[in-house]
Amino acid sequence: MEDATTTLADRDGSRVHLLVKDVDALTSQDEFLRKIHKITGEAHIDSSHGHNGDYWAGSNGGNGNGSLFPYFDLNVPRNVTTAVGQSAFLHCRVEHLGDKAVSWIRKRDLHILTAGVLTYTSDQRFQVIRPDRSGNWTLLIKFPQKRDTGIYECQVNTEPKMSLAFWLNVIESKATILGGSEVYVRRGSSVTLNCVISQGPHDLGTVFWYRGSSPLHSGPHLQIDTHWTDGLTSKLTIPSALPTHSGNYSCVPTTADSASVNVHVINGEHPAAMQHGNNAWTRAVSTSCLTLCTSIIVSVIIFR
Structure with a gap:
């Protein structure tokens, strides 16, 4: 607890020093002022107690008219x-x-x-x-x-x-879309994109979604759900993806940098790549290339 010594100027110009005990226990400056005035009656507070202004400070010019200081x-x-x-x-x-x-x-x-x-x-x-x-x-x-x-x-x-x-x-503050930057899904499958803004002030505004430059809104073929958890999260869901849903999807918060991913809806030639992001697709494509290259080499050897 902290005590405060306050200099008071009475009407006749004389000065007294008042010690107020346990000033930190007071809930507000108004309460402190009421305590002083209850003790002293009409007095003009002339100077502060050196708490760097956290409770009060300053002078009203010493006019002795009983007015309050700032x-x-x-x-x-x-x-x-x-x-x-x-x-x-x-x-x-x-x-x-x-x-x-x-x-x-x-x-x-x-x-x-x-x-x-x-x-x-x-x-x-x-x-x-x-x-x-x-x-x-x-x-x-x-x-x-x-x-x-x-x-x-x-x-x-x-x-x-x-x-x-x-x-x-x-x-x-920056948005992040969970998963890889390239998303591959089979035609007719469900697509879910999760955008998270976890760092920033408490009021993070809201999130807008775009495919290319076109804004997206919830409807029969697309749902957007934005809510607070540990941060601001927005989920875009396409229940049944069609090739026309392919494109660049951007999550654009009002108070953070945006994030984007590319969505590819394919006919399912490589089921192992579905829902697993870019790495699975790369492995599937690499396997296809290896098979094709081997076939070409064998053909060359036979015809020679």
Whole structure:
């Protein structure tokens, strides 16, 4: 448990130091403020206890009018994961801001990204979103890349400075179609393609299927089932394959790189190759080639 020493300015300008026990046991900054005001009555909180702004920080200028100083709302996500190219939002909420200003800082190089509603970087992917008369100061990062991974600080220009750290993790998310890149099936057989996106933010969007450039949808001759398990999984099933179903099939997620396979529907000359992917087909083709080559050699020898 942590204690907090807070300096209070009374109406006559005198100052007292208040020790609040077990501040970590308090569930919110509002609860902390209520505890102080219950003890002290009307008092103006003038400075923080050195918890780097995680509970409160800063000054209202010492006007002694009983107004509250700024503090962060901690009920916001501070560990944010997004995929490459998917916009990221870091939500910072400051209560009782008064005449103070909010800035966003990139921790790795201490670069000021925004100050107030203005952008202070030439990288136009960064922007602050702040609705009128709102305590929300949201940093928007458009088209994030892996290099954008790191710590970002929401700061308030109090004395001492308030800051709240946010961690942004930008990952490369990619779809995978289970099995080989070449699928061979016999005419009339069932074809099932399983597309999995297991790495990425919790909201992975959805998946679209294409044959060539044509979008596919569930119907009498084709079913698509997309659901969450350990990741996002989409299953495409053709109950009875025809030669017209041959082609390149692509699994295209909204938040990840796509994956594709080639489906070949054949008449079953090589049953051993069915449903076993490219390796079985290669073995069947190799055996056929070996038989054909042997026949040619024997024919040459006989006719000589």
